[in-house]
Amino acid sequence: AAYAPAMSRDRRIGVMGGTFDPVHHGHLVAASEVQARFNLDEVIFVPTGEPWQKGARAVSPAEDRYLMTVIATASNPRFSVSRVDIDREGPTYTVDTLQDLRLARPGADVFFITGADALAQILSWHDAEKLFGLAHFIGVTRPGYTLDDHHLPDGSVTLVEVPAMAISSTACRERVALGEPVWYLVPDGVVQYIQKRNLYSAEIIGVRSE
Ligand code: ATP
Ligand code: MG
Structure with missing residues (x-):
């Protein structure tokens, strides 16, 4: 199988964790840029x-x-989606994500991709010291946030400039609640899925329309 342990050695794997509520083109551009820049075999969205x-x-x-x-990443042969976090009981800690993925792909080099805002939080994450032994961190630029290594341990983080996409899931949810379009902010199939499942209606997310 594709993920047989013997084939994992020397594989270079990116991991993009997020709430993805919904996934948008900011996530996809960041993952694509890091995939190309670091010559990754696979980027796993979690x-x-x-x-x-x-x-x-x-x-x-x-x-x-x-x-x-899955809908957003299906057409890219280097993108995949993992259920490790949604299938694990309880709150998600990145340290568990990385440990589970390393078990599934022993010997792979792991690169954890994170936006400038999330990178700033990283020292507050559960088991922060352990994280740097499990993956190399790639901090990517994000409009509205300053990309800084925050004195994370030497050599544990690489900062990368990616095309600026001023998109957030929060803004997408608010737009849907207000009846504004999210076409071209998220992939077409995601627009249609949001409609089909009636996600982000005003009552659910508490946005008042005038
Ligand atoms: P929310 O507004 O709900 O927090 P979000 O847009 O920040 O959603 P997340 O799922 O929280 O999306 O983010 C997952 C990861 O993607 C984080 O590391 C975040 O920094 C990064 N990211 C999100 N949007 C962008 C963007 N436009 N450019 C670069 N990185 C991004
Ligand atoms: Mg966020």
């Missing part, structure tokens, strides 16, 4: 399970976020 840093709002069902991520 939708979070029960979110631990987003306690305030109701996050869409994991199954919807997983399917939107």
